[in-house]
Amino acid sequence: MTRTSTFRRWSGGLIASTAVAGLALGNALSASATASSIDASPPASSITRTATCSSAPFVSKPSKTLWYRIPSLVRTPKGTLVAFAEARDNNDASDTGNYDIATARSTDNGCTWSAPKVIASDGANRVASPSAMVDAQTGNVLVLSSVSVRENSGGQGKGLYLQTSTDDGKTFSALLSSPMKADGLKGGLAGPGHGIQLTRTHAGRLLYPVAYKTKDGLYGAYGIYSDDHGATWHTGYDQLDTAGTHDWIEGTAAEMANGDLFISYRERIDQAPAGTAREWALSKDGGETLAGKGFAASKLPIVSVQGAALTPSGTYDNVLLFTAPADRTRNLRRDLSIFVSTTGGKTWRSRYQLELHSTPGSYSDIVQIGAGVGVLYETGQQTWKERIAFRSVALSQVINPVKVSSKMTFYRNSKPVPKSQNAKAQVKVTVPGTASPPGRVTLTATSTAGAKRSASIDFTYSNKGSRWVVLPRLGVGRYHLTLTYSGTGRIKGASVSAGTLKVVK
Secondary structure, eight states: OOOOTTEEEEEOOOBOOOOOTTOTTTSEEEOOOOOOOTTOOOOGGGGGOOOEEEEEEEEOBGGGTBEEEEEEEEEOTTSOEEEEEEEESOOOTTOOSOOEEEEEEESSTTSSOOOOEEEEOOTTSEEEEEEEEEOTTTOOEEEEEEEEOOTTOOOOOOEEEEEEESSTTSOOOOGGGSBOOOBTOOOOEEOSEEOEEOSSTTTTOEEEEEEEEOTTSOEEEEEEEESSTTSSOEEEEEEEOTTSOOOEEEEEEEEOTTSOEEEEEEEOOTTOOTTSSEEEEEESSTTSSOSTTOOEEOOOOOOSOOOEEEOOSSTTTTOEEEEEEOOOSTTOOBOEEEEEESSTTSOOOEEEESSSSOOBEEEEEEEEETTEEEEEEEEOSSOTTSEEEEEEEEHHHHHSOOOBOBEEEEEEEOSOEETTSOOEEEEEEEBTTBSSOOEEEEEEEEETTSOEEEEEEEEOTTSTTEEEEEOOOOOSEEEEEEEEEOOOSSBOOEEEEEEEEEEEO
């Protein structure tokens, strides 16, 4: 059947618009990332600004052999956001090359950012895996990274190094000036993402989750902590997988309202089914030991990928948040989301997808901004290596999303359809804020006797909200047609009548 002038246009009206203008950190206010002086002082109004922002502090430039990956994000006591990322000289899947650590600052809650600048470089060595934290008592910003030696690099470093900023993230100490010297240090990689400062048990303690690998190829996970603002460091919990059945990497931690620490590591397993790719444990003594038998399988419904944990303070200190891509396809990273747990990580009840439509998404970090959160994450149009984006959202939206309205229109031939042919309709779904709304559309044909036949199609990121849906062949008679759009966690569904279909011999 071809589309001709005999097509009739059937239109479903706007369905229950629920967007509420003016919600603090609730509605999207897009802002392009712009360069400004990294020494600029934050205007007083910017510290309490509550508009949601969407920006991109790090944008890869393949023409200049520059790729940004591995985000880390913190917020200082002055309200400044300080972001970190690896500045890579290649797009190599082996993660080897001449890498540096770059940083950018925002004094308006992520709406605009300073131009990225390199703060950690060691010849042609690989400087990687930034993990930042803020000491709220001193105001210092700390970032831990790892230097890997490359042949003929001209570099001088090897191992873990801690850099400190005493001026709100404007400048940092030299990379090689402060090698990590914790007692019992096993090396490895911190984070990436952020470390934490405890506020309940062992208040003021600084803690980094670190993963390591022994010379025998066994993986372990341990904590490095300081009780004197980073002057001295000690090793805390330490679990080595002596059986060789776990590949723990990329740890994250959050302090919950009761003082327990939620600690989670990624299982580095290719093709791992969603829900089998993370381990978690609790610490009840500020990260010195792990409770019970230590790490156990997590029910987070994600594939093998880095993620970041956060327990917000204030009204929502009873929830645990975790950022990671939500697409359950093995080895496919899409749909960066904030997962929500109200059981301290035992179960995960829901998720908030950062973007309305499906986009690539991989590594991420999260920070609290007043009554909201900001997420720094890898994304792009074709791959998640194109840029590192920032998006903020109200915590009330994350916990109980206000769904965006949807509108559904369609076209179909109004002429009777022979029973030897399939009736079909072209469906268009429109959602404010995205040109590629996700979800499923079902076309149902109900006979006068009440029998039903239906067909469904899924909308993906490449459909641009328009697809044909084709019914199975129907017997002679009259049918009432109904179109139903499922919507998603952030998009309200819709259902419209598509009129009457006559099937003839």
